[in-house]
Amino acid sequence: MVKSREYSLFDNPSQEESNTAVTVGAFHPYEDTILVTAGRKHIHFWRFNHNKLFRDKRSGVFDEERPEFVTCLEFSPTGDVLTGDSSGNISVWEKDHDSAFRLRYRIQRAHEKSVFALRMLEDGTLLSGGGIDRRLLAWDSLHGYVSAKVERLFPEYAGGIRTIALVNPGSADGQMLIGTTKNHIMAGSLQTKFVYVTQGHSEDLWAMDVHPEGPVFVTAGYDQNIFLWRTDSHKMIWKASAEKPCSCSVFHPSGNMIAIGTTVGRLIVLSSNDGMHIASVQVSRDQINVVRFSPDGSYLAVGCQDCRIYIYTVMDEGQVYRKQGILQGHPENVTHIDWSNDGQYLQSVSAAYDLLFWSVDEMAQEGAASLRDVTWKTQTCILGYTVAGIWPTNDRFAKIQSVDRSRQSKLAISGDQNGQLSLYTYPCSSYKFQPNESKAQSSHIGTAFIH
The missing domain is CATH 2.130.10.10 (YVTN repeat-like/Quinoprotein amine dehydrogenase)
Structure with a gap:
């Protein structure tokens, strides 16, 4: 106009x-x-x-x-x-x-x-x-x-x-x-x-995570740029470059490190203080879709395009990563992972929209009924009883891409493939929940609470 x-x-x-x-x-x-x-x-x-x-x-x-x-x-x-x-x-x-x-x-x-x-x-x-x-x-x-x-x-x-x-x-x-x-x-x-x-990203932005304590978050994109930002000043703190396009990211629970997954299956770990390189691990030949540290920071779970979840032990203050085992069972690529509060279990979702549960100690799949009372450190998996209400019953074409639970566990936010952002009270287990909705983007959207 x-x-x-x-x-x-x-x-x-x-x-x-x-x-x-x-x-x-x-x-x-x-x-x-x-x-x-x-x-x-x-x-x-x-x-x-x-x-x-x-x-x-x-x-x-x-x-x-x-x-x-x-x-x-x-x-x-x-x-x-x-x-x-x-x-x-x-x-x-x-x-x-x-x-x-x-x-x-x-x-x-x-x-x-x-x-x-x-x-x-x-x-x-x-x-x-x-x-x-x-x-x-x-x-x-x-x-x-x-x-x-x-x-x-x-x-x-x-x-x-x-x-x-x-x-x-x-x-x-x-x-x-x-x-x-x-x-x-x-x-x-x-x-x-x-x-x-x-400064901003010039290609697809799929990687974003929030610092566990401070008003800081990280973004990484297909343009191979990694930025650390402050939410209070809206300023960039530092910028780093990756050798390959970036697909996911996560802060260590201490806030001192950031793990970045790439489209070629390589994991890179940077210092959150200045963006300096700490370690690199070739996890798979396929793209890494999701990375999650255990609540105490001693393990790292890596979900890949090859339908597997790789578990690594974190050693020497994040400088060494030793493969602990591989979890297999998803029919399609792994997209979401959450750790339990005690670090003994995982829940995960794949592109086939299946929700699976795992014992990290046994490196084996667990039945859903046996983990019904387990509390989860995060809720980024888009399937589950506590987030069943985020799925609209009147739109069969809607596909939820992301979800996040607030740190006080009072709110949940979801984003879909059409750029729709929806805010719910948590838990939202009923389809009758009426969210506050906003059209935030024109296509796929990721979500995360700052505080």
């Missing part, structure tokens, strides 16, 4: 197939009856007349071959329309004496491939950001859009420039925020160094 002072335009998708996808649109800042939209091989100029919208077919005509996509849009102080495209060109559309917007300038190959962002400064300097070449360039609009001979090259880790926003619009200080293709935000100017305001 885009807005002007008098109009609002909503995207209303057509039921018919169309190859003219719209990627950007904006009302003209100086002429409220003009709307500009652009996308696949086109830029269209629209005019409002008696509350009806008409396309001005005289405007937006390319003199040469049309770009595959027009990717961004900006306006100059004189009312020119500026566009960047997927070929790396910047085009300037100027209104002639017939009030038609015609192509006046074109900066050929300003960037390598797509120009993702354009922003006009108060002094007439046009900034452009490249998505592939990671360059921030400046152009002098007062002298025919020649290069201002100013350039900033962003590091590969930061990613390409996706958007540019001025910190103080109307000011001459030139301070800006840069959003990148790898989900980072950086602050700076053409005259000063750019620094990170915040």
